[in-house]
Amino acid sequence: MEMLIANKVTKNYKTGKNALKSFTLSVPAKGIFALIGRNGAGKTTLVRILATQLSLTSGSANIFGIDVTKDAARLRDIIASVPQDGNVVRWLTPRQFITSYLMWRGFTRKEANIRTEKSLKELKIEKYADVLSVHLSGGIRRKVLVCMVMATDAKIIFLDEPSTGLDPISREELWKVLIKLKKNHFIFLTTHYLEEAERLADKIGIIEDGKLMALGTMDELVKKIKYPYNIKILSDGIDRKPKLGVFIKGIDGHYQIMTTEKEAKRISKNLIDRGVKFSMNPLTLDDIFYYIVKKPIEVDNYENKEEHY
Ligand SMILES: Nc1ncnc2c1ncn2[C@@H]1O[C@H](COP(=O)(O)OP(=O)(O)OP(=O)(O)O)[C@@H](O)[C@H]1O
Ligand SMILES: [Mg+2]
Structure with missing residues (x-):
């Protein structure tokens, strides 16, 4: 070829x-x-x-x-x-x-x-x-x-x-x-x-x-992304940080969590129970780019941290 x-x-x-x-x-x-x-x-x-x-x-x-x-x-x-x-x-x-x-x-x-x-x-x-x-x-x-x-x-x-x-x-x-x-x-x-x-x-x-x-x-x-589930929280509904994944505070005040399937299920259930507006979307190239390059916006990796969602 x-x-x-x-x-x-x-x-x-x-x-x-x-x-x-x-x-x-x-x-x-x-x-x-x-x-x-x-x-x-x-x-x-x-x-x-x-x-x-x-x-x-x-x-x-x-x-x-x-x-x-x-x-x-x-x-x-x-x-x-x-x-x-x-x-x-x-x-x-x-x-x-x-x-x-x-x-x-x-x-x-x-x-x-x-x-x-x-x-x-x-x-x-x-x-x-x-x-x-x-x-x-x-x-x-x-x-x-x-x-x-x-x-x-x-x-x-x-x-x-x-x-x-x-x-x-x-x-x-x-x-x-x-x-x-x-x-x-x-x-x-x-x-x-x-x-x-x-x-x-x-x-x-x-x-x-x-x-x-x-x-x-x-x-x-x-597939290279460890956390393929992408949750965007549309209002200030974060009270605790995710247990596993990447937590991004967007410049527009929204929050984004990239995480595993299991964790996404748990977080979304929690958000529904608390009546917090959110959306779950497939990863875009923007998400992948930010994940790999990790510079354009503030990214914190909360993996293995004590605080759980
Ligand atoms: N002729 C040059 N002499 C010295 N340094 C240079 C020259 N051309 C580019 N650079 C430096 O090399 C690095 C890479 O530049 P390059 O233009 O390849 O980046 P780029 O990815 O195309 O950026 P952009 O998205 O802004 O076009 C930069 O730090 C740049 O300042
Ligand atoms: Mg260029």
Whole structure:
């Protein structure tokens, strides 16, 4: 099977920052792989190394068996990428910009025109096709970049936070396009929208401080969580802490308990008896992310503590 493999990849920037620390990953190079992680976790650094735009300090990586360092030129022919800070050429229209890019990649003018039209239509941005990019909004410019990589025949597409800055409707449209696109391309995606990763990705990786913390399908990630039951208490109905599990005080004043099935039964019965409003939901990627990375909100693990619910 065709794979993407990173083997003990480290990246030390000149500033002394160690952005990747023996990062190891092995995933099938098909469908969508989503890498999620907090700001500064190392996502862009990894994407740039895999897309042959940045050298690694040590370790090795290859996609479809093609080494990112030793065989970068060959890999570049089958890669297209939208960098996190990528921008369009402001004095070109989207149509000119995409067509020029395609011709630069080796397509004839005729083929480039056909591909540009198809891609503009697919992303529903034809009406901006002839507007100078300097006059376009930030979100439309990002769409133009995605449109550009879609128009290529690259087998591997890197999208570093493609939906940042898009409104909810445009984001949904982009998701539809990516679902279509993943049938014939391998898409390596980074995102801060965990719902996006959950809905689109065939496999998800969680990176924190330059290291891979978890990897799997959504179901596999759920199975890794010791406490798969998720109770949200909608009013201030907590009088004692849970006996077993993770207790999270949300920033909105709500409480969340992640716990075992047995404990969830006991807690929910207690809440019903006391007339406290609560909801019990399947774990979302947000919950899993917080559980694994444990930083965005206050998390206390009350396991084996004396106080019982
Ligand atoms: N060119 C650079 N020189 C020095 N340090 C850098 C450079 N680029 C990134 N870093 C540092 O490396 C670490 C990882 O950065 P990176 O951009 O890979 O994170 P990220 O996961 O993409 O974050 P974000 O979600 O904010 O885009 C950060 O601490 C960052 O400050
Ligand atoms: Mg980044």
